[in-house]
Amino acid sequence: MNHLIILPIVWPLLVALLTLLPPFDRSLLLRRYLSVGGSVVLLLISVLLVIQSTGSPAQLYQLGNWAAPFGISLLLDQVSSLMLCLTSVLAVASSLYASSGEDEGGFFFHSLLHFQLMGINGAFLTADLFNLFVFFEVLLIASYSLLIHGGGKAKTRAAVHYVILNLVGSALFLFALALIYGASGTLNMLDLGTKVASLSETQLQLLQGAVALLLVVFGLKAAVMPLHFWLGSAYSSVTPAVAALFAIMTKVGIYSLLRVFAMVLQDAGFVADWVFPVLWWTGLLTILMGVLGVLASEDLRKMASYLVIVSVGSLVAILSLGTPESVQALLYYLVHSTLATAALFLLADLIANQRGKAGDRLVNGRKVAQPVLLGSAFIVTALSIVGMPPFSGFIGKLLLLQAVSEGSAMLWYWSALLGSSLMLLIALSRAGSILFWQVSSSDAEARRAGGRRSTALVLLVLASPLLSLFAGPLTEWCQAAATQLQTIANLSPGAF
Amino acid sequence: MELLVAIIIGVMTCCAVFLILRARTFAVMLGLTMLSYAVNLFIFASGGLKIGAGAVLHATEEYADPLPQALVLTAIVIGFAMTAFLVVLSIRARADLGNDHVDGKLPVAKNTRQGASS
Numbered sequence: 001m002n003h004l005i006i007l008p009i010v011w012p013l014l015v016a017l018l019t020l021l022p023p024f025d026r027s028l029l030l031r032r033y034l035s036v037g038g039s040v041v042l043l044l045i046s047v048l049l050v051i052q053s054t055g056s057p058a059q060l061y062q063l064g065n066w067a068a069p070f071g072i073s074l075l076l077d078q079v080s081s082l083m084l085c086l087t088s089v090l091a092v093a094s095s096l097y098a099s100s101g102e103d104e105g106g107f108f109f110h111s112l113l114h115f116q117l118m119g120i121n122g123a124f125l126t127a128d129l130f131n132l133f134v135f136f137e138v139l140l141i142a143s144y145s146l147l148i149h150g151g152g153k154a155k156t157r158a159a160v161h162y163v164i165l166n167l168v169g170s171a172l173f174l175f176a177l178a179l180i181y182g183a184s185g186t187l188n189m190l191d192l193g194t195k196v197a198s199l200s201e202t203q204l205q206l207l208q209g210a211v212a213l214l215l216v217v218f219g220l221k222a223a224v225m226p227l228h229f230w231l232g233s234a235y236s237s238v239t240p241a242v243a244a245l246f247a248i249m250t251k252v253g254i255y256s257l258l259r260v261f262a263m264v265l266q267d268a269g270f271v272a273d274w275v276f277p278v279l280w281w282t283g284l285l286t287i288l289m290g291v292l293g294v295l296a297s298e299d300l301r302k303m304a305s306y307l308v309i310v311s312v313g314s315l316v317a318i319l320s321l322g323t324p325e326s327v328q329a330l331l332y333y334l335v336h337s338t339l340a341t342a343a344l345f346l347l348a349d350l351i352a353n354q355r356g357k358a359g360d361r362l363v364n365g366r367k368v369a370q371p372v373l374l375g376s377a378f379i380v381t382a383l384s385i386v387g388m389p390p391f392s393g394f395i396g397k398l399l400l401l402q403a404v405s406e407g408s409a410m411l412w413y414w415s416a417l418l419g420s421s422l423m424l425l426i427a428l429s430r431a432g433s434i435l436f437w438q439v440s441s442s443d444a445e446a447r448r449a450g451g452r453r454s455t456a457l458v459l460l461v462l463a464s465p466l467l468s469l470f471a472g473p474l475t476e477w478c479q480a481a482a483t484q485l486q487t488i489a490n491l492s493p494g495a496f
Numbered sequence: 497m498e499l500l501v502a503i504i505i506g507v508m509t510c511c512a513v514f515l516i517l518r519a520r521t522f523a524v525m526l527g528l529t530m531l532s533y534a535v536n537l538f539i540f541a542s543g544g545l546k547i548g549a550g551a552v553l554h555a556t557e558e559y560a561d562p563l564p565q566a567l568v569l570t571a572i573v574i575g576f577a578m579t580a581f582l583v584v585l586s587i588r589a590r591a592d593l594g595n596d597h598v599d600g601k602l603p604v605a606k607n608t609r610q611g612a613s614s
Contacts, residue, residue, distance in 0.1 A: 137574045156592040157600035174535045178542035
């Protein structure tokens with residue numbers, strides 16, 4: 001068995017525990033080195049996993065060497081290795097950015113960051129639905145604490161909503177899992193996939209009840225309309241490094257939807273009957289709500305939060321097509337949108353720091369101290385999010401549009417996506433011109449961004465041109481990942 | 497027996513939903529606790545209800561499904577930790593925001609008693 005597969009879960013746990021032990025508990029400097037170093041190692045591990053998974057069949061890791069439907073299994077395929085890699089890129093940027101002072105707000109910042117990474121990686125790797133619940137809880141309890149890191153009224157208020165909503169979500173998740181177990185007698189994703197075809201009518205009805213609950217739970221995680229209301233206040237009140245890491249959290253919901261509906265249950269008749277239509281329409285409405293939020297935002301961080309919602313809407317709608325092309329487009333766009341919104345969260349903080357009292361609110365303010373760095377970062381990120389060539393957003397949106405190429409679906413999706421791009425173009429160009437050009441006094445604040453912050457920002461911003469530079473191999477890779485995802489479901493756990 | 501268990505779970509869930517929809521953090525917390533009880537019973541029942549069946553092999557002729565018992569144990573532990581976190585967070589919110597409303601601010605009072613308490 002390939003033991004590298006479990007390392008993305010064990011390594012962050014180890015780093016998180018080490019930060020609590022001497023000598024790291026004495027010195028913030030050592031904790032920073034450990035945290036950033038740990039994230040870089042995690043990145044190396046996930047790159048290795050990407051290399052291993054490319055072109056080879058999916059691998060199953062049996063924990064404790066228990067045979068598949070009885071023990072817990074981890075599944076490494078191209079999709080999960082891609083998500084791991086994306087998470088660790090964010091982890092490097094986030095831990096680096098936090099090391100410039102944000103981590104002074106509480107002792108446990110770096111520990112929580114790595115516990116959170118453990119939960120996220122676990123959720124991406126697991127092939128067992130109950131284990132998915134457990135990793136959701138791991139990432140959630142770390143995110144609760146990271147959300148209120150630094151303290152303050154706005155954070156506490158957002159945290160109360162976030163925690164209560166997610167606790168209700170967890171309860172619903174458990175109801176769904178019990179129903180699935182009651183109906184099919186298994187919680188292993190691959191086992192469930194093979195058993196679905198042989199379920200009786202009553203069992204299928206029970207399973208549909210469970211699926212409806214799962215839709216609510218994953219929809220809440222992904223912030224799909226009408227379950228998106230928590231996101232705006234939560235993401236705009238957290239500290240920037242945490243917000244950058246949280247950019248992956250909604251994608252955990254999308255990933256779970258993808259795993260369960262595009263892989264495990266893809267052959268079940270009811271998925272095409274009602275699950276995909278529900279996802280399709282809520283996805284389109286999510287785009288609309290996100291766009292309205294973006295247009296109404298009073299500051300850049302709120303705008304970035306609603307941009308997350310717009311991207312979630314586009315992804316959920318495309319997911320509901322269930323074709324290999326749509327999964328390919330989804331994977332590429334998911335990587336692009338995660339990195340771009342994370343960059344925008346960091347950028348919003350840097351701009352806010354340099355504009356004195358005006359902060360990142362869209363009002364006249366001081367000139368920023370580093371107009372070249374921040375301005376060029378802003379224009380790259382904004383153009384990329386809007387979907388202008390030559391950046392990755394253009395290619396991502398092109399793939400999305402190509403995946404929907406017939407019938408009324410095309411009409412709806414093309415108008416939603418293109419209309420939203422136009423609105424984002426208006427909102428972002430207005431924001432950019434106010435922030436950088438409408439300066440009330442010429443004296444710039446002296447608070448220039450330090451090396452760590454700029455490096456983290458540049459790392460995320462550069463991802464966009466890189467994604468479009470290597471778009472050819474990347475889209476081919478995503479296509480292979482999409483085909484692989486749909487063939488795995490037909491394999492029983494014993495086939496590995 | 498199935499009917500009785502189903503009714504118990506249903507009633508608990510109803511009470512939980514009612515309490516969660518209240519506007520004060522304490523009631524919401526009680527509601528969430530009750531919901532997690534309902535969930536735990538539900539998971540427990542998902543393996544099928546049997547009387548006199550052992551939980552371990554060779555103790556009795558017939559045995560109960562052991563997996564829901566393992567699941568419920570995990571769910572109890574996690575639910576307990578999460579509730580503990582919410583208790584602390586609610587106390588913190590009460591201190592930070594000056595009231596125990598879930599929105600952090602009291603709605604504009606139509607009822608004078610509520611308005612006076614802020």
